[in-house]
Amino acid sequence: MSKVMVGMSGGVDSSVAAMLLRERGYEVMGVTLKLFSDEDVAEAVKEGKTCCALSDVLDARDVARKLGFEHLVFNFRDCFRTEVMERFARSYIAGRTPNPCIECNRHVKFDAMLRRAMELGYDFIATGHYAVNEYDSERGRWLLKRPADRSKDQTYVLYSLTQEQLAHTLFPLGTLEKSQVRELAERAGLVNSAKPDSQDICFVPDGDYAGFISRFAGITPEEGDFLDLSGKVLGRHKGVISYTVGQRKHLGISLGKPAYVVSKDAAANTVTLGDESDLYTKTLIADDFNLISVAELTEPMRVTAKTRYSQHEQPAVVTCLGDGRYMVEFDEPQRAVTSGQAVVLYDGDIVVGGGTII
Numbered sequence: 001m002s003k004v005m006v007g008m009s010g011g012v013d014s015s016v017a018a019m020l021l022r023e024r025g026y027e028v029m030g031v032t033l034k035l036f037s038d039e040d041v042a043e044a045v046k047e048g049k050t051c052c053a054l055s056d057v058l059d060a061r062d063v064a065r066k067l068g069f070e071h072l073v074f075n076f077r078d079c080f081r082t083e084v085m086e087r088f089a090r091s092y093i094a095g096r097t098p099n100p101c102i103e104c105n106r107h108v109k110f111d112a113m114l115r116r117a118m119e120l121g122y123d124f125i126a127t128g129h130y131a132v133n134e135y136d137s138e139r140g141r142w143l144l145k146r147p148a149d150r151s152k153d154q155t156y157v158l159y160s161l162t163q164e165q166l167a168h169t170l171f172p173l174g175t176l177e178k179s180q181v182r183e184l185a186e187r188a189g190l191v192n193s194a195k196p197d198s199q200d201i202c203f204v205p206d207g208d209y210a211g212f213i214s215r216f217a218g219i220t221p222e223e224g225d226f227l228d229l230s231g232k233v234l235g236r237h238k239g240v241i242s243y244t245v246g247q248r249k250h251l252g253i254s255l256g257k258p259a260y261v262v263s264k265d266a267a268a269n270t271v272t273l274g275d276e277s278d279l280y281t282k283t284l285i286a287d288d289f290n291l292i293s294v295a296e297l298t299e300p301m302r303v304t305a306k307t308r309y310s311q312h313e314q315p316a317v318v319t320c321l322g323d324g325r326y327m328v329e330f331d332e333p334q335r336a337v338t339s340g341q342a343v344v345l346y347d348g349d350i351v352v353g354g355g356t357i358i
Contacts, residue, residue, distance in 0.1 A: 003027040004124040004170060005117040007109055008063065008071070010056025012192050013128030013173060015063040016181045019188060020172040021126055022067055029122070030064040030071040032057050033113065035080040036203060059192045066190065076112055083107035085203060089217045092209060095266030096340025097244045099157065099309070100201055106160040114168060124170050129154045132174035133166045142166035144292050144351040147174045156309045159344045159354030160290045210242040224269035226253055229262065229278065237271045240264050246279055246336030280333035286343050287325050289355035293347060297326070303345040303352055305330070307337050313346050326355055 006018040008030040022028045057073060064071035084103045091098040109127060117125045130152040132145040142163050146153050161169070173181060185193035204212045214221060221239020228234055235253040237243065243251070247261040251273070262274040284307070291297070297320040304313035305328055315331040328343055337357060344354035 001025060001027050002124065003029070003122045004126050005113070005120070005122045006030050006126045007113060007128075008032050008060035009128070010053075010059040010192065010195075011128065011197070012182060012185045012190070012195050013130075013197075015060070015128070015190050015192055016185050017126055017128040017170075017172040018063065018069070019067055019184070019190070021170065022069060026124075028067075028069040030060060030069060031113070032060045032071070032073050033080075033108065034073055034075045034077055035084075035108070036077060059195070062191045066188075074113070074116065076108055079112050080104070080108055085216060089213045091340050092213050092241050093217065093219070093266065095240055095264040097338045098340045099342055100203075101157045102160060102342055105157055110161055110165045110169065114165060118168070124168050126170035126172060128173055129158060129171055130173050130178075131155050131158055131171045133161075133169060133171055135167075139293070141293065141295070145174075146346075146349040146351075147171075147176075149177045152178050155351050156306065156342065156344045156354075159292070159342065159351055161292065162290070163292075166292070210239065213241050222269055224271065226251075227270050227272045229272060229274050234273060240266050240269060240271060243271050245338040276335075279336045281337050282330050282333045284328050284337050284343060285321070285325055285358045286328065286355035287358055289324060289326050289353060291353035293350050293352045296320070301347075301352070303328075303347055305343055305345045307334060307341055307343050307357060316345075318345055318352070325358075 004021055004026045006014065006021065006028055008014045008018060010032065018028055018030050061071045084100050084107065087103050088098050088100045114125050130147040130149055131154055132147055134143055134145065136143050144155055144158060144161060144166060146155055182193060200207055210221060221241055223236050223238060224240065226234040226237050234255065238252065243261045243264060245261050245263065248258055251259060253259065258276065259273040260276055260279055261271055262278045263272045297318065300317050300319045303316055303318050305316045306313045314334060317329050319327045321327055339357055341357050342354050343357050345352040
């Protein structure tokens with residue numbers, strides 16, 4: 001009997017994933033990852049707004065007890081603080097806009113948790129992500145593919161998975177619709193069958209990134225100049241970490257017409273504003289690239305690509321530039337391509353790979 005360690009957040013998806021694996025004959029153990037120190041996100045923990053809230057642990061434990069398998073809590077706070085929270089803060093301070101869910105998957109769930117599972121003699125880990133992974137014997141590679149429920153597709157935040165990680169990971173929900181998952185949970189009488197999905201960054205549940213970074217990094221944002229595209233000073237901003245490319249609201253400046261954040265320069269402490277038309281670009285460069293469906297790109301490849309989690313993929317061509325950098329040229333200009341976000345490439349339903357936008 002194969003043994004699988006299931007990451008259980010306390011939500012309905014990971015609970016149903018564990019239930020399905022149990023029904024398929026796997027020896028299941030559920031684990032909830034303790035990711036925060038109270039001093040890191042005191043208000044969020046106090047209000048029970050994070051994935052580490054006591055109520056989430058209790059929900060996961062209740063599901064494990066009902067389904068008849070063991071449940072443990074692993075303390076991964078140091079790993080999460082170093083690999084996710086500190087990276088997030090440093091990237092924002094440097095003028096970029098990172099996606100911490102990608103770093104959490106890369107360094108915590110599919111690295112630290114997988115290594116722990118292997119050390120304890122488990123064959124696989126599993127999560128409640130909506131994705132499909134399967135081995136392609138013709139390519140000799142594991143593939144990551146889009147799930148049946150396209151509205152819940154989470155392949156964008158999983159593009160960093162390696163061949164070794166894919167070989168030891170199970171995604172039981174990949175062939176299901178979200179409505180089916182809730183129905184299965186309700187039919188089984190799981191305590192979290194109607195629990196709402198989390199929407200925000202787990203350690204910044206109020207969405208105040210600037211406030212979190214100021215507290216976490218111990219810095220006070222410095223005011224600087226708003227500039228137009230010609231370099232003319234338009235006014236004063238409240239600190240580079242308070243803005244992101246494409247932002248229009250809450251700029252604190254009136255120019256008599258809509259203004260958008262076009263770019264940020266952390267070194268110069270400036271934020272450049274422009275018209276919406278100034279947000280569009282056809283070309284980007286990305287590094288820190290991970291390829292999944294192919295071992296290497298020896299020539300330009302037609303793909304579809306997206307630069308944000310919620311974006312629909314757009315036709316493009318990707319070219320390897322060497323030195324770990326890749327150029328993605330879109331057929332049509334894309335809005336608010338942002339440094340620090342990920343660009344993820346697709347060949348139909350198959351994830352080709354992805355990287356971090358420079």
